Amino acid sequence: MAIRNLRFGGDAILTKTSKEVKEITPKVKELIDDMLETMYEANGVGLAAVQVGVLKRIVVIDVGEGPVVMINPQVIKTEGTQTGDEGCLSVPGKAGQVTRPMKATVRYTGEDGAEYELEGEELLARAICHECDHLDGKLYLDLVEGELHDTTYEEEEEEEA
Ligand code: NI
Numbered sequence: 456m457a458i459r460n461l462r463f464g465g466d467a468i469l470t471k472t473s474k475e476v477k478e479i480t481p482k483v484k485e486l487i488d489d490m491l492e493t494m495y496e497a498n499g500v501g502l503a504a505v506q507v508g509v510l511k512r513i514v515v516i517d518v519g520e521g522p523v524v525m526i527n528p529q530v531i532k533t534e535g536t537q538t539g540d541e542g543c544l545s546v547p548g549k550a551g552q553v554t555r556p557m558k559a560t561v562r563y564t565g566e567d568g569a570e571y572e573l574e575g576e577e578l579l580a581r582a583i584c585h586e587c588d589h590l591d592g593k594l595y596l597d598l599v600e601g602e603l604h605d606t607t608y609e610e611e612e613e614e615e616a
Contacts, residue, residue, distance in 0.1 A: 464596065540553075543596075555581045
C-alpha cells in the first residue's frame with residue numbers, strides 16, 4: 456500500500472469523465488488499497504480514483520462504518536433532500552452548502568466482482584453522490600449555494616470527500 460498524490464482543484468483531470476472498469480486486475484486492487492490509505496491519511500470520508508490521477512470508475516467511502524469499495528457505481532434511486540456543509544479532499548480547508556438527496560441507492564461492483572446495492576442516508580447519501588459526481592468530472596464547487604468558507608480540522612475529518 457502507498458499513499459498517492461492528491462489532485463487539487465484547477466487540475467484539468469478533475470473535469471474528465473472516468474472510464475468503466477472492465478476487469479478487477481491486481482493493478483486495480485493495488486489502486487483501491489492505495490486509495491483507502493490515501494483517504495484515511497487525509498482524514499476524508501470518500502475518494503474517487505480521479506482524485507489520485509487515475510481515470511477509472513472507482514470510489515472508496517468510509518463515513519465511520521467501515522470502508523466501502525465501489526467499482527462502476529451508479530446512483531439508481533434518490534429520495535428527499537438535505538442541505539448542509541460539504542467539502543472535498545481536492546479543495547482542502549474549504550466547505551460550502553450543498554443540497555443533495557437525503558437518501559441515495561447505489562448499484563456497484565465490489566472488489567470481489569459481485570454486484571451490490573447500498574442505500575445510504577444523510578452523510579452516506581451525500582458521500583455517494585459527491586463521489587459519483589467525481590467520476591463524471593464534476594466538483595461540488597458547481598453546486599455550492601453562497602460562499603465557500605474555511606473549515607476547522609475537525610470539520611474536514613467529517614466532511615471532506
Ligand atoms: Ni471530492
